[in-house]
Amino acid sequence: MTEPRRLLVTGGTGFIGKVLCRRLVQCGYKVTVLTRKRSAALKALPLPGIDFVESLDELGVNELWFGVVNLAGQPLDSGRWNRERKVEFRDSRINLTKTLVSWMGELDQSPEVFVSASATGWYGHWHDELLDEGSRYNTGYAQRLCADWERAARDGLPKFCRGCQLRIGIVLGPHGGPLSAMLTPARFGLGGAMGTGVQWWSWIQIEDLVRLICFLLEEDTIEGAVNGTAPNPERQKDFAKILGGVLGRPAIVPLPGFLASLVLGEFADEILLKGQRVVPARALAAGFTFDYPELRGALEATIDVPR
Numbered sequence: 083m084t085e086p087r088r089l090l091v092t093g094g095t096g097f098i099g100k101v102l103c104r105r106l107v108q109c110g111y112k113v114t115v116l117t118r119k120r121s122a123a124l125k126a127l128p129l130p131g132i133d134f135v136e137s138l139d140e141l142g143v144n145e146l147w148f149g150v151v152n153l154a155g156q157p158l159d160s161g162r163w164n165r166e167r168k169v170e171f172r173d174s175r176i177n178l179t180k181t182l183v184s185w186m187g188e189l190d191q192s193p194e195v196f197v198s199a200s201a202t203g204w205y206g207h208w209h210d211e212l213l214d215e216g217s218r219y220n221t222g223y224a225q226r227l228c229a230d231w232e233r234a235a236r237d238g239l240p241k242f243c244r245g246c247q248l249r250i251g252i253v254l255g256p257h258g259g260p261l262s263a264m265l266t267p268a269r270f271g272l273g274g275a276m277g278t279g280v281q282w283w284s285w286i287q288i289e290d291l292v293r294l295i296c297f298l299l300e301e302d303t304i305e306g307a308v309n310g311t312a313p314n315p316e317r318q319k320d321f322a323k324i325l326g327g328v329l330g331r332p333a334i335v336p337l338p339g340f341l342a343s344l345v346l347g348e349f350a351d352e353i354l355l356k357g358q359r360v361v362p363a364r365a366l367a368a369g370f371t372f373d374y375p376e377l378r379g380a381l382e383a384t385i386d387v388p389r
């Protein structure tokens with residue numbers, strides 16, 4: 083009998099990571115999660131077949147790894163973006179990614195594949211331009227964070243390790259993530275346009291994202307930046323309208339841009355009030371198919387709506 087292939091996952095206890103780890107175990111991988119706190123991780127992911135380590139030093143250099151999936155990162159919506167928080171955003175992404183890449187280089191045999199998270203923020207802010215992996219970027223805080231994060235995942239990667247930097251959009255899942263924050267106001271009919279509402283939101287249903295990560299692990303023709311978004315982004319005001327329709331609540335009360343900026347600061351200015359219209363050109367070209375290409379279907383599959 084062949085040994086199961088081993089994967090190291092960071093951020094495995096998070097909103098995306100928990101769904102991913104379950105899927106990886108179902109697919110027959112042997113998963114080890116690198117976490118800051120093993121006891122909390124055991125509670126977050128009470129699954130047989132998953133090991134937890136708190137440091138890469140716990141792993142021997144002669145152990146054989148098929149791949150590494152890197153999802154760790156201090157959440158960007160964890161309060162106002164002050165100086166300390168920005169240091170945490172960078173440390174938890176860029177420094178951790180550099181440490182991982184250097185650890186891979188020290189192994190007797192390097193992993194075959196490294197899938198590392200990034201975000202659609204890599205493109206910066208745009209109006210209506212369709213953005214694929216060949217598009218240019220506009221600079222800004224989130225853009226620089228993503229660009230440095232991707233560079234850390236690329237530079238110094240062992241020669242025979244295939245690297246994919248996954249530019250993830252707004253992930254729609256039932257337990258946590260951005261949708262959870264939108265649901266309460268939307269259920270009270272308060273989920274209207276934010277600012278002008280014409281900004282594009284590029285989104286992806288969590289099951290599609292997790293399937294895409296599994297696809298990237300196995301599809302050895304694909305390398306470099308890959309957009310992790312559904313093929314049909316929506317303007318924020320249309321997103322709000324479709325969400326209201328799924329909930330059976332009209333999305334009528336707008337959130338003025340100045341108020342969002344006042345309350346949420348740079349997070350509102352960088353993430354909510356401006357956006358980018360991103361399409362998953364490389365995933366589609368490589369043959370990946372989305373179960374949820376349209377927003378309405380994705381929301382209906384995600385939200386538990388009493389009928």
Ligand SMILES: NC(=O)c1ccc[n+]([C@@H]2O[C@H](COP(=O)([O-])OP(=O)(O)OC[C@H]3O[C@@H](n4cnc5c(N)ncnc54)[C@H](OP(=O)(O)O)[C@@H]3O)[C@@H](O)[C@H]2O)c1
Pocket residue numbers: 092093094095096097098099116117118119123153154155156157158170173174178199200201202250251252253254259260
């Ligand atoms: N969710 C989205 O819509 C979305 C969109 C675009 C990009 N992304 C990116 O995708 C990745 C996963 O997203 P997610 O929503 O699953 O994130 P999440 O739920 O916040 O989980 C991220 C994980 O990262 C680890 N982590 C958190 N703060 C850390 C810190 N200060 N230092 C080191 N590790 C830390 C935690 O693992 P331990 O507690 O086990 O250490 C946590 O479980 C993130 O890097 C995020 O930026 C997410």
